[in-house]
Amino acid sequence: MKREGLWEKLRLLNPKNLQREVHVxxxxxxxxxxxxxxxxxxxxxxxxGMVFQLKPLFLAGVLxxxxxxxPVLILDMYKKMYEQKRFGDACAYMEQLLYAFQKxxxxxxxxxxxxxxxxxxxxxxxxxxxxxxxxYGHPVGEQGVLREGLQKIERYYACDKLxxxxxxxxxxxxxxxxxxxxxxxxxxDIERFKKRGYQLQAEKRKSHTDNVISIVxxxxxxxxALYLLNEMQEMFTSEADVSVxxxxxxxxxxxxxxxxxxxxxxxxxxxLTADWLEEKPLYDTAYIRHSYELVMGYEKKAQxxxxxxxxxxxxxxxxxxxxxxxxxxxxxxxxxxxxxxMQPRISYRIAERDVTAExxxxxxxxxxxxxxxxxxxxxxMAITKSAQHAPAVLGSELAELCARMDERPDQLQTYTDFxxxxxxxxxxxxxxxxxxxxxxxxxDIDVQMNxxxxxxxxxxxxxxxxxxxxRAFRMKLIFAYPVLAATGKLLADLTxxxxxxxxxxxxxxxx
Numbered sequence: 452m453k454r455e456g457l458w459e460k461l462r463l464l465n466p467k468n469l470q471r472e473v474h475v476x477x478x479x480x481x482x483x484x485x486x487x488x489x490x491x492x493x494x495x496x497x498x499x500g501m502v503f504q505l506k507p508l509f510l511a512g513v514l515x516x517x518x519x520x521x522p523v524l525i526l527d528m529y530k531k532m533y534e535q536k537r538f539g540d541a542c543a544y545m546e547q548l549l550y551a552f553q554k555x556x557x558x559x560x561x562x563x564x565x566x567x568x569x570x571x572x573x574x575x576x577x578x579x580x581x582x583x584x585x586x587y588g589h590p591v592g593e594q595g596v597l598r599e600g601l602q603k604i605e606r607y608y609a610c611d612k613l614x615x616x617x618x619x620x621x622x623x624x625x626x627x628x629x630x631x632x633x634x635x636x637x638x639x640d641i642e643r644f645k646k647r648g649y650q651l652q653a654e655k656r657k658s659h660t661d662n663v664i665s666i667v668x669x670x671x672x673x674x675x676a677l678y679l680l681n682e683m684q685e686m687f688t689s690e691a692d693v694s695v696x697x698x699x700x701x702x703x704x705x706x707x708x709x710x711x712x713x714x715x716x717x718x719x720x721x722x723l724t725a726d727w728l729e730e731k732p733l734y735d736t737a738y739i740r741h742s743y744e745l746v747m748g749y750e751k752k753a754q755x756x757x758x759x760x761x762x763x764x765x766x767x768x769x770x771x772x773x774x775x776x777x778x779x780x781x782x783x784x785x786x787x788x789x790x791x792x793m794q795p796r797i798s799y800r801i802a803e804r805d806v807t808a809e810x811x812x813x814x815x816x817x818x819x820x821x822x823x824x825x826x827x828x829x830x831x832m833a834i835t836k837s838a839q840h841a842p843a844v845l846g847s848e849l850a851e852l853c854a855r856m857d858e859r860p861d862q863l864q865t866y867t868d869f870x871x872x873x874x875x876x877x878x879x880x881x882x883x884x885x886x887x888x889x890x891x892x893x894x895d896i897d898v899q900m901n902x903x904x905x906x907x908x909x910x911x912x913x914x915x916x917x918x919x920x921x922r923a924f925r926m927k928l929i930f931a932y933p934v935l936a937a938t939g940k941l942l943a944d945l946t947x948x949x950x951x952x953x954x955x956x957x958x959x960x961x962x
Contacts, residue, residue, distance in 0.1 A: 463522035472526055476533040477573065485525065492517055496709070502674050503705040504696035513709050520717055530724045535652070538727035540574040541608045542645050545616045549634050558597055558620050559585050577604045597621060610728040611816065612644050614840075619823055633826050640819060643911065648727050655723050661930050662719040666712050669937035673708060676941055677701070680948035700947050708940040715932045722929070736843050739809050742802035743844065746872055806844065807873045813842035814870075814878055815911040821885070822903060830889040831856050860889070877913065881906045 462468045470480040496517050500510040547568050551561035562582050569575040581600035590596050601617040616637060623630040681695040695701055734742075817837060824833035834856070838849040848870050855865040866882040866889075884903050 463526060464519070469522050469525065473529050476529045477536075478529050478532065488525070489518070489521055492521055496713075499670060499709065502670075503677065503709070504694075505705055506702055509702050509706040512706055513713075516710055516713060520713065524717065524720055527720055527724045534724060534727050537573075537608065538648055540569070540572070541610055541613060541728055542641060542648075544569075544574055544578075544604075544608075545613055545641050546638060548616060548620070549638055552620050552623070553631070553634055556624070558601070558624055561620070573607065577607050597624070608728060612641060613728075615820065615823070616641075622823075622827060630826070633823055636819075636822060652723075652727065658929060659719045659723060662715065662933070665930050665933040666716060669712065669933040669940075673705075673937055673940045673944070676944055677705075680944060683948070695944075695948055695951065698947055698951070701944060704940055704943045708936055711936045712933055715929070715936070718932075719929055734805055734809055739806060739844050742806050743847065745798065745802045746806055747847075803873065807875065809844050810870060810873055810875060810878075811910065811914040813844050814875070815907055815914055817841050817845055818881055818903070818907045818910065822907065825888065830885050831860060834885075877906055877910045881910075 463472065466482070466485070469485075473480040493514055496513060497510065500513050505513065544565060547565045548561055551564040552558065555561050555564070559582060562578055562585075566575060566578045566582065569578070581603045584600040584603060585596045588596055588600070591599055594602075598617075598621060601621070605614055605617065619630065619633055619637060623633075677695060820837050820840070821833055824836055828836065834849065835853060838846075838853060841849055852865070852869050855868065859865050863883070863886050866886040867879060869882050870878055881903060884906070
């Protein structure tokens with residue numbers, strides 16, 4: 452579904468290609484609506500260009516850019532509706548599949564019941580394809596037709612929650628047992644997942660509205676400033692043809708300003724089209740891996756000693772410059788020396804903060820899978836199985852945990868050493884509970900499991916807070932873009948306007 456690159460955007464200039472792409476998302480393309488929207492956009496942008504009194508060449512550049520990006524905006528509008536429907540379908544599918552499995556106890560029967568709930572659409576096609584493979588297909592590999600059939604749905608609705616639901620049902624059908632508690636737990640988790648998804652989109656829509664308001668205010672402010680400068684110049688000259696708007700620098704800055712605002716608007720719109728089902732990590736995987744290795748390999752004294760020599764050289768150089776009278780240079784070098792000395796500690800703190808935030812995102816998912824696996828496995832087996840699908844940031848920690856369990860499975864420290872270099876008090880409580888599971892068996896498993904679930908929910912809430920803070924920061928950046936563009940435009944216009952007035956005043960003085 453994802454279309455990227457300049458060529459793909461250029462293809463959309465052909466209305467037939469745009470119509471095909473809209474059809475891919477499951478919607479009908481209205482030529483009349485499209486034409487009216489294009490005309491409205493051109494009239495609106497053209498009107499703004501006339502307010503800034505752009506010359507035909509510059510105005511044409513802005514209008515051509517609008518024509519280029521407009522098909523992308525149209526397609527993004529349909530993609531936004533498609534992603535919202537896809538999210539709703541996936542959540543409804545997971546809920547109905549769990550309810551149906553509670554009644555039937557069989558995956559195929561549950562899928563048939565779910566198929567009857569959905570009308571014509573992509574989710575029904577996926578379910579029918581999965582049922583057909585389970586009943587009439589042949590296994591492609593060693594996984595069997597049940598797992599392969601469910602993977603057909605997972606490939607279209609790529610979502611960790613959906614894969615967890617399927618894994619739960621596969622284990623239940625393979626090993627049997629009472630899955631009532633697990634199903635209830637998963638249903639509650641899906642409800643929280645839905646709430647997070649709709650809340651995120653509500654925040655994005657509010658951010659988009661704020662961004663549009665910011666763009667409108669920026670346009671009004673810059674236009675008003677130009678007209679004010681023009682009026683001030685006319686106060687000092689009687690020449691009717693002299694205008695600030697005709698200055699080439701003003702014309703170019705106005706065109707660049709409008710193009711920047713258009714780019715910010717496109718960026719804001721595209722933020723609404725992200726995959727609702729994908730819970731993206733806060734940071735890039737390679738960056739987190741590097742940060743994790745930095746934290747684990749950090750030795751405070753060794754790092755400080757290693758930086759003493761270059762920091763000392765810079766500091767002594769600063770002293771020399773201060774002595775000969777170059778005091779500003781000396782101060783700058785002294786600050787540089789301090790930064791060189793502190794750099795390892797600063798890098799360590801940043802890495803520790805970012806890895807901790809990423810762990811708060813990953814640990815609730817891993818612990819939730821552990822809760823499900825503990826229904827039919829002992830602690831050591833559950834941890835071993837969970838490591839196969841765990842988030843990348845937990846890879847090294849889980850490998851070390853498994854190694855410690857092989858060497859000393861009964862010791863509490865085996866569990867409490869998990870992620871010990873990071874400030875995760877909730878995780879420490881969870882690991883103590885897992886040790887208790889391992890030592891005490893399943894005598895009071897319901898009570899212990901409820902306590903573990905409470906800790907998982909607390910960690911999930913903490914992860915949601917961190918994610919919300921990160922989203923809020925990014926949204927504020929988007930809101931600030933038009934303000935920064937307007938600031939640059941105002942500075943350029945005021946500089947040119949003041950230069951023109953100085954020139955006029957100089958001419959009047961000479962006369």
